[in-house]
Amino acid sequence: VLALLGAGTTAAQLTPAAAATPALQSIVPVPVSVTPAAGVAFPLVSTTKIVTEAGSAPARQVGDYLAGVLRPSTGYALPVSDAPASVPSDSIALLLSGAPASVGAQGYQLVSTASSVTIRAATADGLFAGAQTLRQLLPGSVESPAAQPGPWSIPGATILDYPRFAYRGAMLDVARHFHPVATVKRYLDQLAQYKINALHLHLADDQGWRIQIDSWPRLATYGGSTQVGGGPGGYYTKAQYTDIVNYAASRHITVIPEIDMPGHVNAALASYAELNCNGVAPALRTDTAVGYSSLCISKDITYTFVADVLRELAALTPGPYLHIGGDEAAATSQADYLTFIGKVLPLVAATGKSAVGWHDIAKATLPSSATPQFWGTSTSDAGVSAAASRGSKVILSPANKAYLDMKYNSSTPIGLSWAGYIEVQDAYGWNPGTYLSGVPESAVRGVESPLWTETVVTPADIEYLAFPRVAAHAELGWSPWSTHDWTAFRTRLGAQAPRWTAQSINFYRSAQVPWD
Numbered sequence: 001v002l003a004l005l006g007a008g009t010t011a012a013q014l015t016p017a018a019a020a021t022p023a024l025q026s027i028v029p030v031p032v033s034v035t036p037a038a039g040v041a042f043p044l045v046s047t048t049k050i051v052t053e054a055g056s057a058p059a060r061q062v063g064d065y066l067a068g069v070l071r072p073s074t075g076y077a078l079p080v081s082d083a084p085a086s087v088p089s090d091s092i093a094l095l096l097s098g099a100p101a102s103v104g105a106q107g108y109q110l111v112s113t114a115s116s117v118t119i120r121a122a123t124a125d126g127l128f129a130g131a132q133t134l135r136q137l138l139p140g141s142v143e144s145p146a147a148q149p150g151p152w153s154i155p156g157a158t159i160l161d162y163p164r165f166a167y168r169g170a171m172l173d174v175a176r177h178f179h180p181v182a183t184v185k186r187y188l189d190q191l192a193q194y195k196i197n198a199l200h201l202h203l204a205d206d207q208g209w210r211i212q213i214d215s216w217p218r219l220a221t222y223g224g225s226t227q228v229g230g231g232p233g234g235y236y237t238k239a240q241y242t243d244i245v246n247y248a249a250s251r252h253i254t255v256i257p258e259i260d261m262p263g264h265v266n267a268a269l270a271s272y273a274e275l276n277c278n279g280v281a282p283a284l285r286t287d288t289a290v291g292y293s294s295l296c297i298s299k300d301i302t303y304t305f306v307a308d309v310l311r312e313l314a315a316l317t318p319g320p321y322l323h324i325g326g327d328e329a330a331a332t333s334q335a336d337y338l339t340f341i342g343k344v345l346p347l348v349a350a351t352g353k354s355a356v357g358w359h360d361i362a363k364a365t366l367p368s369s370a371t372p373q374f375w376g377t378s379t380s381d382a383g384v385s386a387a388a389s390r391g392s393k394v395i396l397s398p399a400n401k402a403y404l405d406m407k408y409n410s411s412t413p414i415g416l417s418w419a420g421y422i423e424v425q426d427a428y429g430w431n432p433g434t435y436l437s438g439v440p441e442s443a444v445r446g447v448e449s450p451l452w453t454e455t456v457v458t459p460a461d462i463e464y465l466a467f468p469r470v471a472a473h474a475e476l477g478w479s480p481w482s483t484h485d486w487t488a489f490r491t492r493l494g495a496q497a498p499r500w501t502a503q504s505i506n507f508y509r510s511a512q513v514p515w516d
């Protein structure tokens with residue numbers, strides 16, 4: 001046991017020393033290393049204050065966010081102020097100095113003693129990640145929106161933590177069913193807890209166009225006017241999209257907007273007759289068929305349209321990526337598809353952004369700046385491995401592991417099953433670093449959990465399919481592979497139940513998990 005407690009000790013290995021402090025063993029994603037300080041605890045009390053790196057607005061924002069999380073349940077004031085030269089007693093300190101170099105750009109060190117909790121990181125991203133860990137060191141009732149009795153105690157420990165992969169994403173399809181701003185914000189809050197740092201928004205598909213584009217206004221006003229099953233649909237104004245982007249940024253999450261093309265474009269074709277090869281606008285569609293629509297590859301106006309949309313979207317999007325879709329273009333010939341991708345990649349580059357696309361785009365010879373997002377159900381793809389060998393990074397979303405819209409089992413009331421059923425153990429049971437042949441860990445940017453919404457209407461629907469599986473994917477994206485252990489994971493996951501209950505998350509109580 002002593003040998004296990006050296007460098008690289010993981011929470012999964014911390015028995016029996018940590019037996020008295022189960023919170024240290026319940027963190028999801030499991031940290032790189034957790035060293036308990038036996039018998040030590042920090043009492044969070046009415047006089048506790050939060051101090052943040054002096055003069056740093058980003059550190060102060062993390063402090064304000066953490067105070068906002070902790071105030072409703074504790075009922076404490078938790079004032080936030082600039083940190084003095086040395087960490088005062090009775091304080092939580094968020095500092096941008098003194099972190100070990102190993103934490104990198106996104107990691108942190110958390111040291112809790114009887115008198116203080118000090119999180120050190122190189123960046124505000126790292127402080128934010130450390131703040132998420134701190135939340136999980138408190139009882140689940142800390143997540144309640146109403147005052148709770150406490151007491152609030154943080155176990156003594158030194159935690160060193162940083163991600164395995166830089167990118168940990170979730171995708172929400174707001175095209176098949178429109179999801180309003182408040183729903184997206186709620187999901188962002190839920191995702192941030194598990195150190196997810198990218199939200200991919202699927203903004204346009206056959207059934208709806210969900211973002212205002214000033215140069216092509218009917219895309220939103222007409223193309224956004226319905227959704228799967230009929231219903232009013234909807235779209236984000238530019239101000240609403242910016243509100244989402246800013247809210248995500250305050251949760252240290254980057255928004256990646258997707259306009260799917262050259263297929264999945266019926267809503268656009270219905271809005272503008274001139275985008276159709278025959279000049280005739282089709283009707284709006286509310287069914288769930290795929291592979292029937294295509295932009296007109298031979299028309300110049302197609303590329304004017306694409307350039308206009310990408311330019312306006314890029315101007316609204318501070319993150320480095322634009323997602324161009326590219327999947328299931330069954331109504332586009334192979335030659336036309338390659339022509340289209342070859343013309344559109346430079347249009348993305350002209351906006352100053354880098355292109356991401358579903359891995360179908362790797363049928364074309366991609367520049368190393370382009371990212372294929374693998375969504376297949378096999379473990380090899382010639383285009384993706386060729387792109388990786390030429391220097392592209394890959395995002396992994398294998399449909400039979402990472403798709404949040406797949407049912408858990410045959411009795412799951414919503415969801416699809418074309419890629420199979422995905423129980424929690426299936427969602428957890430794969431190694432992103434070795435999953436795709438010809439795509440070594442060094443070529444993987446990270447993991448993303450897509451949630452397609454053909455059957456997903458309400459926030460409760462989103463939560464039922466995302467939780468607990470998105471937490472499993474978050475751990476695959478963050479934690480070292482050496483920690484991977486289903487038996488330990490299911491226990492950590494079960495310990496999240498009181499948090500999710502306090503947050504009114506409608507999670508699926510999988511029989512595979514020992515829920516607290």
Ligand code: TNX
Pocket residue numbers: 290327328358375403405416452453454
């Ligand atoms: C396939 S995965 C699609 C989507 C569907 C999804 C349903 C991918 C890139 N395309 O159009 O919504 O299956 O699971």
